[in-house]
Amino acid sequence: MTADESYRLPGNVIPEKYTLSLTPDLEAFTFQGEADIEVEVKEATLAISMNAAELEISAAYVTLADESVREPQDVSLDEDLERVTLTFGETLPPGRTTVSLRFSGILNDQLRGFYRSRYTTPEGEDRYMATTQFEATDARRAFPCWDEPARKAAFDVTLIVPSELTAFSNTPVASEVDLGDGTKAVRFAETPRMSTYLLAFLVGDLATVEDSAKGGTLVRIVTVRGKEELGRFALESALRILDYFDDYFGIPYPLPKLDHFAIPDFAAGAMENWGAITYRERVLLFDPHESSTITRQFIVDVMAHEIAHMWFGDLVTMEWWDDLWLNESFASWIGTKAVADLYPEWNMWTQFLYQDTAGGLTLDGLRSSHPIEVPVHNPAEIREIFDAISYNKGASVLWMLENFLGEGAFRKGLRAYMDAHAYGNARTEDLWEALERASGRPVPALMASWLRQTGFPLLEVKSHREDGDLRVDLTQSRFLYENLEGSAEDDTLWKVPVTIQRADAAPMSFLTEERTGRQRLPSKRSKGLDWFKVNAGQTGFYRVNYPPEEWERLSSAIQTRGLPAVDRLGLQSDAYALMRAGYVPATLYLSLTQAFADETDSTLWREISANLRSFEVLIADEAYLPEFQSYVRRLFRGPAERAGWDAPPDEGHLDALMRGALLGRLGAVEDTATIREALSRFGTYLEDPASLSPDLRDVVYHIAGQEGGETIYETLWRLEREAGLNEEKLRLLTAVTRPKTEELLQRSLDRSLLEEEVRIQDAVIMVVGVGANRHGRDLAWDFLRANWEEFDRRYSKGGFALGRLVSITDAFTTPERAEEVEAFFKAHPAPAAKRRIRQSLERIRLNGHWLERNREDLADWLSDA
Secondary structure, eight states: OOTTGGGSOOSSEEEEEEEEEEEEETTTTEEEEEEEEEEEEOSOEEEEEEEOOSEEEEEEEEEETTSOEEOOSEEEEETTTTEEEEEEEEEEOSEEEEEEEEEEEEOBSSSSEEEEEEEEOTTSOEEEEEEEEOTTTTGGGTSOBOOSTTOOBEEEEEEEEETTSEEEESSOEEEEEEOSSSEEEEEEOOOOSBOGGGOOEEEESEEEEEEEOTTSOEEEEEEETTOGGGGHHHHHHHHHHHHHHHHHHSSOOSSSEEEEEEESSOSSSEEOOTTEEEEEGGGTOOOTTTOOHHHHHHHHHHHHHHHHHTTBTTTBEESSGGGHHHHHHHHHHHHHHHHHHHOGGGOHHHHHIIIIIHHHHHHHTSTTOOOSSOOOOSHHHHHHTOSTIIIIIHHHHHHHHHHHHOHHHHHHHHHHHHHHHTTSEEOHHHHHHHHHHHHOSOHHHHHHHHHSSSSOEEEEEEEEEETTEEEEEEEEEEOOSOOOTTOOOOOOOOOEEEEEEETTSOOEEEEEOSSEEEEEEOOOOSSSOOOEEESTTSOSSSEEEOOHHHHHHHHHHHHTTOSOHHHHHHHHHHHHHHHHHTSSOHHHHHHHHGGGTTOOOHHHHHHHHHHHHHHHHHTTTSTTHHHHHHHHHHHHHHHHHHHOSSOOTTOOHHHHHHHHHHHHHHHHTTOHHHHHHHHHHHHHHHHOGGGSOHHHHHHHHHHHHHHOOHHHHHHHHHHHHHOOSHHHHHHHHHHTTOOSSHHHHHHHHHHHTOTTTSOHHHHHHHHHHHHHSTTTHHHHHHHHHHTHHHHHHHHTTSSSHHHHHHGGGGGOOSHHHHHHHHHHHHHSOOGGGHHHHHHHHHHHHHHHHHHHHHHHHHHHHHHHO
16 A cells, blocks of 8 residues: 555445534533444454544444444554544454444634634624534544545434524434533434535524525525624525526435525635535625625625535535546536526626636646646645636536537436436546437547646647638647747647637537648638637637737727627637747737727726736836836726716626726726825715725725825724624725835734734735735745744645645746745645645746746837837
């Protein structure tokens, strides 16, 4: 057995049912537990091993099928393998056996396992609740168990809690007994067979709003008492989404209730515990007077992702974590599909390109990326793959596959897959085979190149025009940001679904798997602008580069909006990525942005804003930064003036998002008129809080933090302390990362680690925010290094936080900084962020090469722009 394989439990003992009793102490922050686990001993054995971490085992014995009891000679806990082993003096025979354990643990402050979360009651008292976060490998911190996704079992859970508090788990309450000592025993109905990482239990002063879905499922939004009315919008959304998926999957939601919990302290955005989904408060609570349009969309989007998991992930679960992508990618893709169907006016597939596809492509252009399917063995490796490949790339590839197979065939295959594997586990191959049977297409062969290879293709285009005829030559190669002379060649090939559209002609689609190929496009006889676009509809997960003259034609099509929004966005996104990789000069991308001066699509402006923000980070130390900012001001000023500061009564959802993107970028590049208006509105807001629309608060607060001095800075902190809504608190916490002075930025960093000032979940947002500020980049890196021990304690074993902290270094541009980062993490290993550190080092070196290539041309272009 290799060292990696040793993390997997032996297969000689299989759990069937856990009967659990847990007693949390919300004053001492500990818990006591009892577990009776019915198992099947497959073969005679002297030992039973299961997962356990940070638990003290006080008693252990087994009861055999003949009701005889045996106590182990030894109970040993291996902290490295997170495993407890019971070793017996004589062999345990095959057959049904019950393993009984008594144990205790800590309600920790690290947002994983069974942990504590602080909240404030309506009466102003600080109290604590107990809650759980078990994915991926932290159920073992709450009770000894077979903590692997394929070891499904039923759970019978009892929580012994103070009588005045409320307890919840995955299933409804079966009984509640007053114990006569100020506590009660709350027993929950037995669950179906499920994986340990999907179990949940919560205890606190909690309240609900509730309703029933069309199929009869009880749906509740659960919050700390006093905030329950803020769950009304989430409740309405949850009902619509649940009804949608009941119909889409053709399998009714299998549990009698579906709870959604708003947790004050939570590491991720949300977690798909079966029947008991947990969320950060800002992802679930909506105040009609305080919450923004983007929060409304965010709530629906995340809820759709998590509710999709109730089928895809919970009912049918991956066999092992190397198929994590199948859980997360699928939920991201079908979550978007649900929202797009329920809210067609939101143009979700255009937003998907900006929010999901772009993130997957950006990471996957690095040599240090990884395949969608990647072998993982231990908890640190498992935590590493919760990234843009498992979520964003995978979702984008599924969207590409659905478009290739057709919606009907895809849905038919998916339903067959769900029927075949309900309440069990499956591998990726099982889904491909179901889709192949439903569609008649060679799905496993097609998808192998997308799942098992790192990266994605670049299609280089050459065009040949003659008398209205057009021939297009395509050459595929691996897209790499490391597109340098002398870099290692990569001969990877993909099976690529391609759609090409010529102006005024129907699109043509085909599959290419060769290095080179040629297509003749329909003849054009009309006199209008003659352009063609590869990846029409933008459903393919790849980049496309054109000859200069075709970029010119496409630029004209952008100006006239002869292309749909998804294709305009795709061209802008491709041009930015090609520029960053050196396939085209930086000046080509900047020239292309001029074609968007009259653009009206909200998502396009958000994408352009994000890309120009990244561009600005790259040149933050260059002499021509002021000229670049001047260019951005000119580009954004016209659209911002058309959008205005105040929303008309009939404003659409996307218009509100666009206004924030335009004004926010103008404020960030120090547009005088924008700053003046924002500071004026901030002053009015302090006198009359109702005067400032929630959709403008991010913009106004951030500009106030950026341009104000110490008085405004401390005012922002006061407003944060007084705010009751987590969404509002986060706006204000990010605002105090925007000052230009090192003194105030250092103050924000110092306060970020004070738990009485900033929640553990939000500290990372502040540190990363300061690091994203060009005036605070070096301060944040120094602060991270000086406080690494505390950051490592808090975040090294769960969530995305450690990787986000490492991302502070992405903006560095010199070899000296790369050496410094490499040396620091060599001296301070971070196993759960090992791949993320390699990616940062690659990015730093790429940044330096890019500046060397483009510095002179950029200076010339910007001086003339």
